[in-house]
Amino acid sequence: MGKRTYEDVAKYVEWQSQHKCKVVSAKPEQHFDDLGVDVTVWNVKTDTDGAWWVVEGDTVPMNLYPQGAYYFGTDEAYSFHMGIMQRMQASKEQYNPDDYIEAATLGAEIAPQLLRKLRSIATLIDSATEIEDFQSIGVQSRETLIELGNYIYASHMACDQEQPQASNFKKKAELAIQFYLNGSDNADYRSIIKKMTEATWDYANKLTHSSSATYYEASTCISLCISLVGVYENILQKIHDPISQQSCPACKSKKLTVDNIVADENGKINAIHLMCEECENSFVVDFTN
Numbered sequence: 001m002g003k004r005t006y007e008d009v010a011k012y013v014e015w016q017s018q019h020k021c022k023v024v025s026a027k028p029e030q031h032f033d034d035l036g037v038d039v040t041v042w043n044v045k046t047d048t049d050g051a052w053w054v055v056e057g058d059t060v061p062m063n064l065y066p067q068g069a070y071y072f073g074t075d076e077a078y079s080f081h082m083g084i085m086q087r088m089q090a091s092k093e094q095y096n097p098d099d100y101i102e103a104a105t106l107g108a109e110i111a112p113q114l115l116r117k118l119r120s121i122a123t124l125i126d127s128a129t130e131i132e133d134f135q136s137i138g139v140q141s142r143e144t145l146i147e148l149g150n151y152i153y154a155s156h157m158a159c160d161q162e163q164p165q166a167s168n169f170k171k172k173a174e175l176a177i178q179f180y181l182n183g184s185d186n187a188d189y190r191s192i193i194k195k196m197t198e199a200t201w202d203y204a205n206k207l208t209h210s211s212s213a214t215y216y217e218a219s220t221c222i223s224l225c226i227s228l229v230g231v232y233e234n235i236l237q238k239i240h241d242p243i244s245q246q247s248c249p250a251c252k253s254k255k256l257t258v259d260n261i262v263a264d265e266n267g268k269i270n271a272i273h274l275m276c277e278e279c280e281n282s283f284v285v286d287f288t289n
Contacts, residue, residue: 004056009042012062013052016212021049029053030074039082041074043067053077063216066199080223097122104223105230108237111151114229117144121222131211134218138207141225145169145201152176152232173197176232180239193231200224242269246285248276 010023029043039057044064046052055077056062065077100122101110110118121140128134149172155163157179164171174194181190207213207221238244247254253276260273272285 004040004042004062009044009054009056009062013044013046013049013054013064016064017046017049021046026054030078032057032078037082039078041078043074055081061216063214063220065220066203080220097126101226104226105233108230108233110229110233113147114144114151117147118226118229121225125215125219125222128215128218131213134213134215135208135210137218138204138210138213138221141204141221142169142201142208144225144229145204148229148232149173149176152236170198170201173232177235180235193235196224196228196231200228242272242285242287243274246274248274248279248281249283250281251276251279253278 006026009026013023013026014021024045024047026042026044028040030041032039032041037057037060039055039060042054042056044052044054051067052064053067053074054062054064060081063081065080097119101115101118117140121137121144124133124137124140128137146167146169149169150166153164153172153176157175158164161175164175174197177190177193177197181193203221203224207217210217243256243258246256248256255277256274257277258272259275259282261269262271262273263269270286270288272287273282274285275282
């Protein structure tokens with residue numbers, strides 16, 4: 001497999017586009033050879049279908065990844081692409097959907113109803129070969145995201161707004177993000193989670209209706225879906241972990257241990273006694289105010 005040219009890359013992107021776009025520019029952005037394979041990441045701009053990273057190289061199939069959504073730079077696009085290639089080379093006996101999910105979510109604890117759906121789509125990718133298989137993965141990814149919306153959303157989050165429809169994942173996620181990640185300190189966090197949420201939903205929809213999808217788009221969709229579930233589980237764990245918000249008032253370290261928890265008769269935490277592992281300072285966090 002020789003080196004790809006501008007014409008090769010442009011033709012590939014225009015063929016993959018669902019909007020009959022035209023490539024207006026394409027340039028090699030970065031080269032990698034750290035895994036013993038010469039790989040190039042191209043920076044491609046189109047007239048109607050946004051900007052894309054295209055990864056290609058010797059013995060490496062070409063694939064494209066959207067910029068400004070999940071793949072923010074050449075390193076991310078390259079790492080994700082090579083991860084797919086390595087997993088494709090593994091035998092089916094070595095592939096375990098649970099291992100895939102655990103790796104993508106960094107071991108986050110997943111709600112049972114979501115874990116079951118993630119296992120289903122992670123299992124599908126190992127035998128998907130036809131367009132219908134890839135479209136089915138898009139459908140099941142959407143269903144997983146709808147279930148995620150039901151899991152993270154509660155009706156009181158809408159306040160005086162109209163309640164979102166049962167299958168309106170994006171709106172439920174938006175309201176949940178505003179509720180859990182309020183305040184100016186979380187502004188950047190909210191922004192990135194919203195981008196990931198919208199990009200994952202849009203990509204699943206695109207795959208559902210694609211007539212030219214390949215294994216790589218389907219695998220991308222699954223990875224986005226699994227990662228997003230892990231992100232929201234991390235948000236919930238962050239909210240329900242009072243210690244994660246604290247740091248030592250003396251040395252600012254976050255290496256803290258719990259000495260004692262003071263709770264009322266209903267189990268509500270009123271105060272936590274903490275000790276800093278770095279400077280051994282002890283302090284109390286009061287939750288009654």
